[in-house]
Amino acid sequence: MLSLEQINMLVLSAELGSFSACARKLGKVQSAVSHGINNLEIDLGVELFDRTSRSPKLTPEGERLLRSAKALLAQSYEFEKIAESITRHEEGALTMAVDDALLTPYLSAILALFARTFSHVEIDLVSLASPDVIAMVKDGNADIGVMFSEVEANKQVDFCYVGSVDFVAVCHADFPLAAMRRLSESDLMPYRQIAVRGQQKRESQVLISMTPNAWWCSSNYSVLELVKQQIGWAYLPLSLVQPFVQTGLLQKIDVTFDHKPWSVPVDLVCKKGTLRGPAHQWLFDALKNAFSAER
Amino acid sequence: MLSLEQINMLVLSAELGSFSACARKLGKVQSAVSHGINNLEIDLGVELFDRTSRSPKLTPEGERLLRSAKALLAQSYEFEKIAESITRHEEGALTMAVDDALLTPYLSAILALFARTFSHVEIDLVSLASPDVIAMVKDGNADIGVMFSEVEANKQVDFCYVGSVDFVAVCHADFPLAAMRRLSESDLMPYRQIAVRGQQKRESQVLISMTPNAWWCSSNYSVLELVKQQIGWAYLPLSLVQPFVQTGLLQKIDVTFDHKPWSVPVDLVCKKGTLRGPAHQWLFDALKNAFSAER
């Protein structure tokens, strides 16, 4: 069976163009490398280096094997890195449930940094409606969740307020409500509202529908699609609808609220009593800081 | 540095669920495997197996490392396979120049079989007009060529007739020639012919243009495009234009030749005096048989 030590000698010697230099770098004696390469050549039945000149030069055959040798070494470093990751008690994988309206460039930037910091921890990213997010965390199917606050505090889940996102009422520019001004909430009631609730029909407590004839979606993007089709009006995050308001496709509804704009708190949620590994802890802190910095 | 022997023990033991079985398969004694796994665990600082039961079961950490270990082993087999390929004197890469009109499913089927037979020989496939094919082979830039015969036999290149391909004169259905019947070759002359010649303006000897106002392309597909645009008529392989003739977009021109249909010989070309490796020889024979079998 191949020896990775010898493969390493092959790669290093090829790069340095010298067995002696390779030996120095490996903290060995020159003859060790000479023997190592020679034995490798015998085992493979291939002459790897041309020794006619002072500095050994890879033969074409050696050149052909070099690429594969480098890949082999890289793979072995990878293996050791995973072992180190395990000894640091890093998690093998984290599942993160995010309300789809919160899946912003800010969040993906954090994930990019995470990938660089914990290169051997896999991320399973699930985007859902907020009620489903909390359900996944509660059931232990997600390690961390990012969602809009639920009024009902859940006993099995830890909440951590990290910021808020502005919601606006919007409809299509040709929708009847678009032309109306200074509406009260009750003025909206005759028109169909599109609202989010989870796949298991858990109604969101904050973004609860006020109208009798509502339609329900399992994601904010689906809501947006229905609004674009003039099926109804909806409360949606400003960041989600802004592009379409600017192009004139959608229009904000002029509602007079007590509090305006309607700012919905964003919570980071974890299951209670879970001991966090380094990756979990890092991700939690990063998300916390990012959302606080966002506004 | 990691020992591939130990990695192999890890993978085999995990698959078999037994150190003893692993030892038997490796032709070693049980204690060798026991030691090997134990040393690997010590080196990595990770407990790989749970030995509480009779048959060792991978720990979650071991499970996480197993995937990477298998990849590492696969890479090492790959490395050895390349070495074997070299000892069989297989070429590292072959460059094949093919007239683009001959790049048929027959040919790609041969390449698929080649890939399975010589998995460590790379193929560099270049599609050109026939005059460029012979030039590439002559200059040593291609190991093997497939092209339409040149009348002038080249001293530096070996030709091997392998079959023939039917050419037809075609034009767009709305082109003036489409409506005419029983044309002689001279009747075609007033109309623009689209013909193939190489990038270096070597005129093909067989498919030479007879008309004074010709346009030239460097590939048959380019010719086809110009014909579709009603820029002129052309001689093209029947197989290339057949689909368009059937849809009615193009139309065969009713020319009365001495010999009909015009059958153009296909040659396999190699540079003279080149000693063929196994891959080259195989590819040559396979192409020869395939074209002979094609009709």
Place this chain on the structure above:
DNA sequence: CTAGACTATCAATAATTATGATATTTAAAA
């Protein structure tokens, strides 16, 4: 032509790995 640096080779030694015997544990059969 020479000095410095390189590689191959060899025999001795150090280190690693494999072995065989044994004790202990486990899971299923009697």
Place this chain on the structure above:
DNA sequence: TTTTAAATATCATAATTATTGATAGTCTAG
């Protein structure tokens, strides 16, 4: 419950492999 077969851990020893240091020959730059 006892028995039995097969599994693993441990340990001292044997075998193999890798490393070393010395040496001789070779190449290149100055």
